[in-house]
Amino acid sequence: MIQPEIDPEIRKLIHDVVHVGSAYDIDGMERLYTADQIFLVLGSDGIVTRVLRDESIAEFRARREAGEPPLSTEHRVLHIEQQGDDATAILYRRMSPEAPAAMYELRLRRESGIWMVAGETVTPWPGGVEGNFLPPRQKAALSTDEA
Numbered sequence: 001m002i003q004p005e006i007d008p009e010i011r012k013l014i015h016d017v018v019h020v021g022s023a024y025d026i027d028g029m030e031r032l033y034t035a036d037q038i039f040l041v042l043g044s045d046g047i048v049t050r051v052l053r054d055e056s057i058a059e060f061r062a063r064r065e066a067g068e069p070p071l072s073t074e075h076r077v078l079h080i081e082q083q084g085d086d087a088t089a090i091l092y093r094r095m096s097p098e099a100p101a102a103m104y105e106l107r108l109r110r111e112s113g114i115w116m117v118a119g120e121t122v123t124p125w126p127g128g129v130e131g132n133f134l135p136p137r138q139k140a141a142l143s144t145d146e147a
Contacts, residue, residue, distance in 0.1 A: 006080045010087055010108060013115045014077055017106070018093070022071035024064035029057055033117050034109060040121040071095045078103075085110040092125060101125040 013032065020028035039051035076092040087108040094101040107119035 006082050006087075007110075007115070009115050010080055010082065010089065011077065013108065013117070014075075014089055014091065014106065017117055018073050018075050021060065022073045022095075024060050024068070024070065026057060026061050026064065029060060033057075034111065037117055038119045040119070042121070042123045044124065072097070075104075087115070 016028070017032050020032060033053055035053070037053040037056075039056055041049045041051065043049060072095055074094040077089060078092060079090045081088045087110075089104075089106040089108060091104040091106065092101060093104045103123045103125045105121040105123075106117055107121075108115055109118040110116075
């Protein structure tokens, strides 16, 4: 199946989100995120923590003001899916050698012709489903002779 063409502005947004956030550039972050942007973070205990845009930006501001070193920009875009003015991007992302790698799902929205991040879901990495989201079969499939 042929992947439909993805708006190149989406890749630019992803690049900017990674680099602007990693540098604790608060003004830049505020331009890249929608007013209703939400982070969802899946913990190893299965609990999802919901972080509002203002809480997230406050954390980045506090890190900048404390003189924290910039975050790593290590990332890899794994997939982008665009449907009109909405898109989803899946990234491998690692903020520093001391932090665990994570999978980021960016929920993107085009507002007034500009792509912005409306939400992010962060889940642990690795542990992918290895091409199959179903568990292994418990019973052998019936052959056509047995059916």
